[in-house]
Amino acid sequence: MSCARSGPEHSARFVREIRYTERQKEALRFLGGDAETFMLFGGAGSGKTYLLTSFLVLAVSAFPGLRAAVLRRQMKDARESVMGQTFPAVMKQICGLARPAVDARINKRDCCYRHPNGSEIWFGGLDDAKGMDNILGKEYGVIYFNECSQISYTSFLTAMGRLRQPVPGWRNRAVLDCNPPGKSHWVYKTFILKRNPDGTPLARPGDYAALKMNPEDNAEFLPEGYIEKRLATMTGKEYRRFFLGEFTDDAENALWTRAMIDPYRVDSPPADLEKTVIGVDPAVTCGEKSDLTGIAAVGRRFENGRTEYYVLEDASAVLSPAAWAETVRRLYDKYNANEVICEVNQGGDLVTEILRGGGFGMPVRAVRASKGKRTRAEPIAVLYSQGAVHHVGGGLRELEDELTGWTGAPGEKSPDRMDALVWAMTGLTEEHSVAGGYLWFV
Numbered sequence: 001m002s003c004a005r006s007g008p009e010h011s012a013r014f015v016r017e018i019r020y021t022e023r024q025k026e027a028l029r030f031l032g033g034d035a036e037t038f039m040l041f042g043g044a045g046s047g048k049t050y051l052l053t054s055f056l057v058l059a060v061s062a063f064p065g066l067r068a069a070v071l072r073r074q075m076k077d078a079r080e081s082v083m084g085q086t087f088p089a090v091m092k093q094i095c096g097l098a099r100p101a102v103d104a105r106i107n108k109r110d111c112c113y114r115h116p117n118g119s120e121i122w123f124g125g126l127d128d129a130k131g132m133d134n135i136l137g138k139e140y141g142v143i144y145f146n147e148c149s150q151i152s153y154t155s156f157l158t159a160m161g162r163l164r165q166p167v168p169g170w171r172n173r174a175v176l177d178c179n180p181p182g183k184s185h186w187v188y189k190t191f192i193l194k195r196n197p198d199g200t201p202l203a204r205p206g207d208y209a210a211l212k213m214n215p216e217d218n219a220e221f222l223p224e225g226y227i228e229k230r231l232a233t234m235t236g237k238e239y240r241r242f243f244l245g246e247f248t249d250d251a252e253n254a255l256w257t258r259a260m261i262d263p264y265r266v267d268s269p270p271a272d273l274e275k276t277v278i279g280v281d282p283a284v285t286c287g288e289k290s291d292l293t294g295i296a297a298v299g300r301r302f303e304n305g306r307t308e309y310y311v312l313e314d315a316s317a318v319l320s321p322a323a324w325a326e327t328v329r330r331l332y333d334k335y336n337a338n339e340v341i342c343e344v345n346q347g348g349d350l351v352t353e354i355l356r357g358g359g360f361g362m363p364v365r366a367v368r369a370s371k372g373k374r375t376r377a378e379p380i381a382v383l384y385s386q387g388a389v390h391h392v393g394g395g396l397r398e399l400e401d402e403l404t405g406w407t408g409a410p411g412e413k414s415p416d417r418m419d420a421l422v423w424a425m426t427g428l429t430e431e432h433s434v435a436g437g438y439l440w441f442v
Helices: 008-017 022-031 048-062 075-095 099-105 129-135 153-160 186-191 215-221 226-231 236-243 321-334 349-358 373-385 397-405 416-430
Strands: 037-041 067-072 112-114 120-125 142-145 173-178 208-212 275-281 294-303 306-314 339-343 363-367 389-391 438-441
Touching: 022 037, 022 048, 022 208, 022 215, 037 048, 037 186, 048 067, 048 075, 048 120, 048 142, 048 173, 067 075, 075 120, 120 129, 142 153, 186 208, 215 226, 226 236, 236 397, 275 321, 275 416, 294 321, 294 416, 306 397, 306 416, 321 349, 339 416, 373 389, 373 416, 397 416
Parallel strands: 037 173, 037 208, 067 120, 067 142, 142 173, 275 339, 306 389, 339 363
Antiparallel strands: 112 120, 275 294, 294 306, 363 438
């Protein structure tokens, strides 16, 4: 079998020889429907990415000159996931090529696969400004938004403006996939409610179609025990999202909602941030059941008559004292930060010694919490509700899940990511008076 041949008959033969589940066969029929934009959503391991990647390969094989784009939120994910794993697997099965040959067919410099019939598949990350200028300078007959829940609505609309390549016999379309986010996300509003993010009805609701695919539909292709041991044992929102494939409600009484985050997301921060701080909520132990050490980088800039805040990174993790101190230093250098704001309620002098012992040369503001977590967080949530806080990119999912899921009810898990964010934001809003903090250099 050679990839050099193309045409509808050759593509149909490919389809007959590929092993698809019954649900995947249904999805292929779904992608041939009348809509312009198709979304596959559902739990982890349901075969969505494999199916849509094979759909693209079959399309460019059958229609000479067709140009396709595969877009992720971050370029590193496009390289590691789609280019590095799914695409080679699809090519090996469809074209019968060994992996080295498949890798050789992707130009690593411009991240483009060029089919012998003149068709192309471009891979890009929406956070890569230079690469996206190159990609969005072209017209496409099909665009694939992989993990679209991580992609902002603005970026989606921008890319959709390039879906206009004329190819004889081909009808242009966009395809998307995701593990379902919360119901306030633009994906749910657009594809399920048939509404714009602002709540107004879609002008052409028939252009948007959605189909659920869950891991149990793909069980024959999953590792033994994956569903039972990995997915079925999840709890809460993770269980509903990654196993049941359901869109989830925002937690009742939570200070944050998705509607306070998603519309104000930006692809990249301004280059001229006035001040950047690293907020730290250190854990006192480092073990399998220990709390996270919350670490968040936030910057601010005065623009359009008010101060705007940019959440740059969440580096929270279960870390040893030496490891979290090194992580703080890395973020401090990466974002050219002005200071570190660190809670010392639990660690006290130990926190001081950890940072001093590293000899990192960072200005550190020690703060002690005299108010409850919810009381401290409320002024920051108000800034979010005013649209003054912008999450940068799509890599803050775990922080966002915590913000929208934490209510402060008794027995809830400690919101370590939120605490670090709140300390950083409070430092930027109150400037020199952070809950009675004091400053030293280490």
